[in-house]
Amino acid sequence: MSSQPAASPVAAATLEARREEARIWFEGLRDRICAAFEALEDEAPADLYPGEPGRFELTPWKRGNGSEDLGGGVMGMMRGRLFEKVGVHCSTVYGSFSPEFAKHVRGAAEDPRFFATGISLIAHMRNPHVPAVHMNTRFITTTVSWFGGGMDLNPTQDYQRREDFEDAKDFHAAAKDACDTHDPAYFEKYKKWCDEYFWLKHRSEPRGVGGIFYDHLDSGNHDADFAFTRDVGEAFLEIYPEIVARRMDTPWSDADREEQLIRRGRYAEFNLLYDRGTKFGLETGGNVTSILSSMPPEAKWP
Template sequence: MSATAKPSADALADRRARAKAWFEDLRDRICLAFEALEDAADPALYPGEAGRFERTPWTRGDGGEDLGGGVMGMMHGRLFEKVGVHVSTVFGAFSPEFAARVRGAETDPRFYATGVSLIAHMRNPHVPAVHMNTRFITTTQSWFGGGMDLNPTQDYQRDKSFEDSVLFHQAAKAACDAHDPAYYSRFTDWCDEYFWLKHRQELRGTGGIFYDHLDTGDHDADFAFTRDVGEAFVKAYPQIVRTRMDTPWSDDDREEQLVRRGRYAEFNLLYDRGTKFGLETGGNINSILSSMPPHARWP
């Protein structure tokens, strides 16, 4: 369902500013939570200095016309082998080919997109990798999208009945149920459909929720739901990390992790909408491809 009344220019500017500010605040809190986990990691399992995020601003385009940009946040730590938490705010006009595929851009290619995205690849194979993003996009229409999905790398964890996935899904369901009792069933099914590796006939992970083009006609309600998705992530994932981070691992566990990381890379390069959107709109290539795992194997 979409809104029937188009907001004024001032109202739309306010919506964009509030969304951008929220994504930046969520980014800051996630980075602090991840750095605290780095500090808490057992030196016997994770020797060396605790990692810290390095933030790198970037601008879109050639530096002439203002087309937006963002801040790439990367940490290569002892617990978080590679984690990126990025915020971007980009605007301008889609290419004619891309505009034809984007809702509301068919007749007017101008767009505005702001969002936060993250991917965490963990050093310990028993700590699942994770992905989360939320975004607000406007063309001649506007909507929210995003989600959160868990990506265990060990076979014994790759079932939705495993306790980590149960906790993760419970947090996602609570966020959904607070807004619409139909959301969780719809969005978790959407997640499984979206993160399906067609060429391998398997799921990338154990899922979570995924949604797009959320425009019910009540902008504030849609924004509140998107914020609750972010809060659900902040609540659930650090708890999962704390539960698994002290588990020792073997060379075989690491090998299994690297093979599963290969599946993650395949999805992002072949199917991921965010990757395609970033490349089509001239985003920062380092930020876009930072989701790639630091090491992977295709034996």
């Protein structure tokens, strides 16, 4: 693959090993998350969630028109009884940015070749009292390399959209633990970044209750940056299934569902107007179905 400027054989071998290590980690995390979500499908009470438990369908895809190898990925989707719609996707893509898009990507103006590998997920829950969630982590190289990602919680009920609510407190605490292991300054920095990033400017309101968001993480210590990125994934895998398990027994009303659908509309607005990952995927010729799978299965704009 011609996705990186020329380098010494040693440097090129090191970079290739780092790319492969990151890809393997993201795909392994995907497998563990899918298994945890399927277990919750099995455990959900039948009186609230009738029918058979859902299972993930994994669909491989290739980038480009098939005449050259530009990478691809695996789209993982589940339409379940507890998880109304959840996507857990991994992709590894490479090639060259368009001249216009390269101007906006770190290190690409000098040379448009790139490599990107990562995991991205969004879960929209059937029960309005179970918060929706988003998480992604990625490793990107142009003429430089960096990690990015984060996780944020998106409750759809008014009483849950407070930072002092139990779910938000526990979600933030898990993110803080992951941050504090590496740098005590990370949590406040990345929490603030998350709050500012997931802000609906046209409505002057947040998308959810936040979490952490980081990008262009290149401290000069690749192993440390990768370790932090792994810990973000581990924190998500630990806390979100716990939140789902504690809320999934709660009955809901038609009014709760109505509120959920309206809040989902806000989620869709953000992803279509502001989300960097959506724009990156579309600009680099990614799988459109996978990219737009973040859209909720139902939403309302009253």
